[in-house]
Amino acid sequence: MSTACTAQKHGTRNAYERYRCRCPEARQVMRPVWRRRPSRAIQADPVAVDLLRTGRRPAIVHRSEQAAAIRALHDQGLPASQIAGRIGVTVRTVERHRATYRAVTQ
Incomplete structure (x- = not known):
């Protein structure tokens, strides 16, 4: 000892x-x-992602679902301010997810 x-x-x-x-x-x-x-990676629930994309926010949203919704709306060509308003997050959060998404896809 x-x-x-x-x-x-x-x-x-x-x-x-x-x-x-x-x-x-x-x-x-x-x-x-x-x-x-165990791994902390959680798969995004497609139903929650669709709800976020349409502007209806589920009671509990995981980061992976939020990121998937931002990615889907980004692919549609929406500006960060509209994505943030639809999902219910700040514009900075959307920009951060977009930057991560761009870094991964390049």
């Missing part, structure tokens, strides 16, 4: 997560957990 660690159960997952113990023993315990974590 290192002297800098204040965790009660040194070298455990609890020590790493709760007490922020970053000693080599705690990191070793966490390695299998880091490998098991």
